[in-house]
Each structure stands twice: as structure tokens, then as C-alpha cells.
Amino acid sequence: MKFSGLTRRQALESCISRGLLLSGAALSQTKLFAAWQAAEAAAQKPTAREVLGPFYKKGAPNVKQLRPAGDPGFPLTVAGKVVNTKGQLVEGVKIDIWHSDHHGRYDLVGFKYRSQLTADEKGLYTVETILPGHYDDRPAQHIHYLISAPGHKTLVTQAYFATDPFFEGDPDKKFAKRNIVHNRELVRPVSLYEGPGAPRAAITFDICMETA
Amino acid sequence: MADTPERIITADAVVRQVAFTPDGGSLIGVCQDGQVRFWDPQSGALQRAVPWTKEDLRGVTLSPDLRLLAASGPEKAIKVWDLKSGEMRHRMPALPIAPGELAISPDGKMLASNAEAENTVRLWDLAAAKQLLTLPDGLGDSSLLFSPDSSLLVGANSDTVLRVWHAGSGKHVAVIDDLPVTMFAMVFSPDGRYFGAAGADRTIHVFETGGWKKVAALNGQPEMITALALAPQGRILVAGGFDDVTVKNPTKVLIWDVPARSIMRTIPARQRVESVAISPDAQWVAVADAEKTVQVWSASPKA
Incomplete structure (x- = not known):
């Protein structure tokens, strides 16, 4: 138990800073310990940042189905939960996601493979799309994220795929190849399964925002 | 008439930026290998290299x-x-x-x-x-x-x-x-009254700088625009760019007559354009591409 390494003052400050306590003056050591443990369990590390890239486009519609019928890309479901570093749901969150088609080309005229999603009452979001393609300047498959919410720092990041040939079957060792991906945590495990009609892929990409 | 450049200068390194000196006597290339090379734009001969x-x-x-x-x-x-x-x-x-x-x-x-x-x-x-x-x-x-x-x-x-x-x-x-996408290249008219920005939507957006209102949009570029150069007289604008999927795809460099808002000439580039420049007399256009060459073209279409 790491609590023994903390002074009472540090534990109080830790709880207060996470919004669990307004003041610790009247708390017993046991109650304070319990509050600190709860804070520790709920505390989250903010999602790592990545570059915004040149292909962001403002004004994407809020759509959950980005894969049109007959799309030649590999079907992909992306789902996740949005919380903040206190483990709380984030009110009014807007999740801009965008990625290329299966050839690595972005739609800069319309809004193909672009959406501004919201999270539901449980903080969950989901989108049906395809695995992005590869292109020269950023040769690892990726989905861009720009996440904003009142009272929180805007988060710019990207999700990558552990199955991407770019990682040569070993994302733990190869994730930093060519200085494209800056954080191993952003390379997500991919579930591959038999879908109706065609194989499908799915990733989970949870988001943790910092309060402003 | 074959669409070929007047000269192809081999730079030995990717040229990040090209520019004509004000007297038109040299074409400068800022090279990725840490050398600045000066070429004679008429002969293509290397005049000097400054490491x-x-x-x-x-x-x-x-x-x-x-x-x-x-x-x-x-x-x-x-x-x-x-x-x-x-x-x-x-x-x-x-x-x-x-x-x-x-x-x-x-x-x-x-x-x-x-x-x-x-x-x-x-x-x-x-x-x-x-x-x-x-x-x-x-x-x-x-x-x-x-x-x-x-x-x-x-x-x-x-x-x-x-x-x-x-x-x-x-x-x-x-x-x-109110621009839809990212702008990669910008240019001011020599008198500062106009400003142009171009980028991922393949359009050159022109603003007047008194109230920063948009006054024109030049459309026609087939690829994204990452390089702009305006002749000193402010009439001729050169735009080049790149295919977003691969640098190896050929691209087009467009030469615009700005007052007429029309395309004077379309130059084929072999691949991604790093930088463009126009000579002080607006006669010559230099195109630096990702293949470590600088091509010098006539700005006007050949008869």
C-alpha cells in the first residue's frame, strides 16, 4: 500500500485536488485513507497527445455510420469512453474524428470518413468505419482525434492499430520506428472477427481529458 | 511542342527553398544537406556552394x-x-x-x-x-x-x-x-494590399488587407498547394503542391495571371513540389521537386 509513503497533508491535497474532498479538517485517518484509495482507483492518466496533421476539416456532421454500402475498405468499429483525470464523465464533449480512405487519401472536398461525435449518458461513443490506408508522409494507419469540452484542455491525438504491417508484427518494439508514433499506448489492440458477410475489425480507444 | 523545361539542374540534395536573386543573376537553392547552392539560371551551372x-x-x-x-x-x-x-x-x-x-x-x-x-x-x-x-x-x-x-x-x-x-x-x-481546411502557403502582394493563402482545398484564397475580406478564389489546381511565389510586379503567381498519398505521383505547377484570374500556363512536375520561384522579370519559373532537381521553365507558353 503506497499510502504509508504519503503524509496526511499530501493525502489531503491529493484528494482535494481531485475534487473528492472540499476540506479534510474533520476526517479521521481511516476515512481519509478510504477517500485517497477511492481517488487513486478513479484517477486516470490523460491520453497521450499526437500531432494534428494537415488534413483536419471543420464542420463535420455528427454521424455514427461512416462506412457507405459497398465501401471496399476493411470494416472497423471504433468505440470508447470519455472521462477526465478525476474519472468523471465529461459534459458536452465533442469528438472530431477523421481518417483517410483505404488508399490513404483524405476527403478534403466533402466529409467522407469525418464526424463530430458526442458521448452518450455513460460517456460512450462508437463509430462504424473502415481501416484507414497508408500514405507516404504518415505511413502508419491512424485515426485523428480532436476532442474538446467545456472546462477541459482540448486534446489532439491519434489512434493506431497493432495489426498494421508498419509495426512488423511487434508494436512493442517497432512503435517508435521512423519517429511517426510517439506513444506506445496509442497503438491499440485490434479484434478481428467474422462479421455478417465479411471479416471485421474493432478497436477500443478510451479518452481521458485534463481539466483546464 | 513537347512540354519540357528549359533546364534541369541536379542539386544532389532535396531543395527546400528556391529563389531568384533580385538582379536575376543567380538562382539560390537551400538544400537539405546543409549547403546553399547558387546556380546560373541561364546555363544551370553551379556558381558557388556555401556550406x-x-x-x-x-x-x-x-x-x-x-x-x-x-x-x-x-x-x-x-x-x-x-x-x-x-x-x-x-x-x-x-x-x-x-x-x-x-x-x-x-x-x-x-x-x-x-x-x-x-x-x-x-x-x-x-x-x-x-x-x-x-x-x-x-x-x-x-x-x-x-x-x-x-x-x-x-x-x-x-x-x-x-x-x-x-x-x-x-x-x-x-x-x-471561415476557411474550410489548412492553408500551407501564403503570399503578400508587393504593396501589401492583397494577401493570398492556399492549401488543402487546392484553392488560392485572396484577401484585401484593409478589412481582411476575401475578394477572390483561384480554383484549378489538381493537387494540394504547398508553395506559392508572386512576381515582383504582383501580376504573375506560381503555385505548386503535392499529391497527399504519395510524393511519387506527378503534380502540376500552375502559373496564374492574377488580374485576369486566369491560368497562363500549366507545367508538369514529376512529383511533389518543394518550392517555386519566379524571376524578377517574370520570365522564368523555378520548380524544386522531391527528386533533388530544380527545373527552370519559361513562364509564358511557347508559341
């Missing part, structure tokens, strides 16, 4: 008068060289994050820099190597450009917003947030 850095270049820019060259690299400090002698003239204090885009003011007094993860633009006093201002910027990397009279600084961010600051006070002159 200036061995660092892995990140941001690099020539001053508008072509006397200075600023660059940033892994050392995270912006350095400024005298282009004639190749000697380092100024060195700014090191920054927490390596600067990306750079711009030198036409009066040679100021330098602007930014870094993707900082969301700020820094304005420097060149001679004193001292930071003057920190300007809060938008998200993502931005291109930077000073106005011809050095009074304004424009930043184009990948959050698709153009920000115009008064360089002296750091106050916003305009914030243009």
Missing part, C-alpha cells in the same frame, strides 16, 4: 532580401547565417521544443517561430537574439509570413484558422476562421 550547417534541418527560411538564412534543428535553438559568407550571425536561446516554421521580416529585424506542441508563436529581435513576444496561437503547426512593410505577421494553423497580428504589439488585427 552552413551539418544539423538535420527542420524549419528553414530565407529572409525576403536573401541576405539571411534561418534554420532550426535538433539543438532546439534557431540560428541565423549570413548567406554571402556562410558565417553564423545570430543564435537564439534554446527552446523547450524544437521550432518548426520560421519567418524573417522583410526589414531584417524580426524572426517569428512556432512549435507544434506549444500552441504559441514566438517573435524575436534578430540582432539582440532576444524574444520580444509570445503570441497565443491555435492548434497544430502553422506557416508564418510577415507583410512587406514588416508591420504584420500572419500564422496559418492546421486548426484551419488564419491569425493576423500587429508585429509591434502582438495584438490581433484579424482572425479568419
Whole structure:
């Protein structure tokens, strides 16, 4: 138990800073310990940042189905939960996601493979799309994220795929190849399964925002 | 008539920026191998090569008068060289994050820099190597450009917003947030009355700088635009760019008659265009491509 390494003052400050306590003056050591443990369990590390890239486009519609019928890309479901570093749901969150088609080309005229999603009452979001393609300047498959919410720092990041040939079957060792991906945590495990009609892929990409 | 360049100059390294000297006597190429090469634009012969850095270049820019060259690299400090002698003239204090885009003011007094993860633009006093201002910027990397009279600084961010600051006070002159996508290249008319920005939507957006209202949109580029050059008379504009999927795909360089808003000539480029330049007499266009060559073309279509 790491609590023994903390002074009472540090534990109080830790709880207060996470919004669990307004003041610790009247708390017993046991109650304070319990509050600190709860804070520790709920505390989250903010999602790592990545570059915004040149292909962001403002004004994407809020759509959950980005894969049109007959799309030649590999079907992909992306789902996740949005919380903040206190483990709380984030009110009014807007999740801009965008990625290329299966050839690595972005739609800069319309809004193909672009959406501004919201999270539901449980903080969950989901989108049906395809695995992005590869292109020269950023040769690892990726989905861009720009996440904003009142009272929180805007988060710019990207999700990558552990199955991407770019990682040569070993994302733990190869994730930093060519200085494209800056954080191993952003390379997500991919579930591959038999879908109706065609194989499908799915990733989970949870988001943790910092309060402003 | 075959569509071929007048000359192909082999540069031995990727040319990040090309420019014609004001007398038209030299074509300058800022090369990724840390050399600045001067060629005779008529013969293509190498006049001289000035080695200036061995660092892995990140941001690099020539001053508008072509006397200075600023660059940033892994050392995270912006350095400024005298282009004639190749000697380092100024060195700014090191920054927490390596600067990306750079711009030198036409009066040679100021330098602007930014870094993707900082969301700020820094304005420097060149001679004193001292930071003057920190300007809060938008998200993502931005291109930077000073106005011809050095009074304004424009930043184009990948959050698709153009920000115009008064360089002296750091106050916003305009914030243009109705562009759909990122602008990669910017240009001012020589008198400063007009400003052009072009990028991912393959369009050159023209603004008048009195009220920063959009006055024209030049459409026709088949690829994204990353390089613009305006002739000193302000009439002829050259635009080049790249295919977003692969640098190896051929592209087109367009030469615009700006007052007529019409395309004068379309030049085929073999692949991604790094930089374009137009000679002071508007007769010649230089195109630096990712294949380490500079091609010199006639600006007017051949009869």
C-alpha cells in the first residue's frame, strides 16, 4: 500500500485536488485513507497527445455510420469512453474524428470518413468505419482525434492499430520506428472477427481529458 | 511542342527553398544537406556552394532580401547565417521544443517561430537574439509570413484558422476562421494590399488587407498547394503542391495571371513540389521537386 509513503497533508491535497474532498479538517485517518484509495482507483492518466496533421476539416456532421454500402475498405468499429483525470464523465464533449480512405487519401472536398461525435449518458461513443490506408508522409494507419469540452484542455491525438504491417508484427518494439508514433499506448489492440458477410475489425480507444 | 523545361539542374540534395536573386543573376537553392547552392539560371551551372550547417534541418527560411538564412534543428535553438559568407550571425536561446516554421521580416529585424506542441508563436529581435513576444496561437503547426512593410505577421494553423497580428504589439488585427481546411502557403502582394493563402482545398484564397475580406478564389489546381511565389510586379503567381498519398505521383505547377484570374500556363512536375520561384522579370519559373532537381521553365507558353 503506497499510502504509508504519503503524509496526511499530501493525502489531503491529493484528494482535494481531485475534487473528492472540499476540506479534510474533520476526517479521521481511516476515512481519509478510504477517500485517497477511492481517488487513486478513479484517477486516470490523460491520453497521450499526437500531432494534428494537415488534413483536419471543420464542420463535420455528427454521424455514427461512416462506412457507405459497398465501401471496399476493411470494416472497423471504433468505440470508447470519455472521462477526465478525476474519472468523471465529461459534459458536452465533442469528438472530431477523421481518417483517410483505404488508399490513404483524405476527403478534403466533402466529409467522407469525418464526424463530430458526442458521448452518450455513460460517456460512450462508437463509430462504424473502415481501416484507414497508408500514405507516404504518415505511413502508419491512424485515426485523428480532436476532442474538446467545456472546462477541459482540448486534446489532439491519434489512434493506431497493432495489426498494421508498419509495426512488423511487434508494436512493442517497432512503435517508435521512423519517429511517426510517439506513444506506445496509442497503438491499440485490434479484434478481428467474422462479421455478417465479411471479416471485421474493432478497436477500443478510451479518452481521458485534463481539466483546464 | 513537347512540354519540357528549359533546364534541369541536379542539386544532389532535396531543395527546400528556391529563389531568384533580385538582379536575376543567380538562382539560390537551400538544400537539405546543409549547403546553399547558387546556380546560373541561364546555363544551370553551379556558381558557388556555401556550406552552413551539418544539423538535420527542420524549419528553414530565407529572409525576403536573401541576405539571411534561418534554420532550426535538433539543438532546439534557431540560428541565423549570413548567406554571402556562410558565417553564423545570430543564435537564439534554446527552446523547450524544437521550432518548426520560421519567418524573417522583410526589414531584417524580426524572426517569428512556432512549435507544434506549444500552441504559441514566438517573435524575436534578430540582432539582440532576444524574444520580444509570445503570441497565443491555435492548434497544430502553422506557416508564418510577415507583410512587406514588416508591420504584420500572419500564422496559418492546421486548426484551419488564419491569425493576423500587429508585429509591434502582438495584438490581433484579424482572425479568419471561415476557411474550410489548412492553408500551407501564403503570399503578400508587393504593396501589401492583397494577401493570398492556399492549401488543402487546392484553392488560392485572396484577401484585401484593409478589412481582411476575401475578394477572390483561384480554383484549378489538381493537387494540394504547398508553395506559392508572386512576381515582383504582383501580376504573375506560381503555385505548386503535392499529391497527399504519395510524393511519387506527378503534380502540376500552375502559373496564374492574377488580374485576369486566369491560368497562363500549366507545367508538369514529376512529383511533389518543394518550392517555386519566379524571376524578377517574370520570365522564368523555378520548380524544386522531391527528386533533388530544380527545373527552370519559361513562364509564358511557347508559341
